[in-house]
Amino acid sequence: MTTLKRLSALCVVFIIAVSIVIGQEMSVEDSYLRESVEILIIREQSRTGSREQKMAALRFIGDAINRGNTGGDIRSALEYLALEGIVNQTRENGKLINNFPDVRKQAITYLGDLGTAEAKNTLIKVLLADPEPIVLQEAVKSLTKTGLNDNEESVAAIALLVSRFDVLNPDNLLALSAVDAFEKFAAANNGIRDPNVVRALIRISEGRYFKPVQERAKQVLADLRKYGRQ
Numbered sequence: 001m002t003t004l005k006r007l008s009a010l011c012v013v014f015i016i017a018v019s020i021v022i023g024q025e026m027s028v029e030d031s032y033l034r035e036s037v038e039i040l041i042i043r044e045q046s047r048t049g050s051r052e053q054k055m056a057a058l059r060f061i062g063d064a065i066n067r068g069n070t071g072g073d074i075r076s077a078l079e080y081l082a083l084e085g086i087v088n089q090t091r092e093n094g095k096l097i098n099n100f101p102d103v104r105k106q107a108i109t110y111l112g113d114l115g116t117a118e119a120k121n122t123l124i125k126v127l128l129a130d131p132e133p134i135v136l137q138e139a140v141k142s143l144t145k146t147g148l149n150d151n152e153e154s155v156a157a158i159a160l161l162v163s164r165f166d167v168l169n170p171d172n173l174l175a176l177s178a179v180d181a182f183e184k185f186a187a188a189n190n191g192i193r194d195p196n197v198v199r200a201l202i203r204i205s206e207g208r209y210f211k212p213v214q215e216r217a218k219q220v221l222a223d224l225r226k227y228g229r230q
Helices: 002-046 051-066 072-082 101-114 117-129 133-146 150-168 172-188 195-206 211-228
Strands: none
Touching (some): 002 072, 101 133
């Protein structure tokens, strides 16, 4: 009887184990199906002309990223939305009808969360082309979040942005975000050697900016000297 009981117990354990495995396999299949449908919806929503549908797509993207889905389909949708109305333009009777800064701003935030080289390249495109300071501030923050600065191309793009706005439309928050970015990139890469960054900091320290912004630029400019002495 003892042997029979042991065999019975082993059978019960085996059945439970098989049930768990089957359940896990079904869960993986269901999860894959869900993600496939979700990607389809995101792709179609992001390409509609409706701001509301694009924002809905971004909510789905946020959920996907939180679950760890940062694949190519998600990145592609974010790249499209980050350039909505700038590179990807829709016009009716010559009028631009898909200029949605809030859509671009949210997409840019998520690109920073991805932190990939492809995301970095899109963020640099935004810095070079977008006219909205609120979008550009987010792009600078997201670019800094990626930490990627091969050949100092990230800091060079930020410096060019400062130059672009400094002449005609200096913006304090944008300038401050640039200064913060220079400081963080310098700390992460043992300094910055692009002369355009130095020029940008000088522009801000002597330009038409609030005193605290000027002082921050002066401080970061002084701090850059310490890397040369290491």
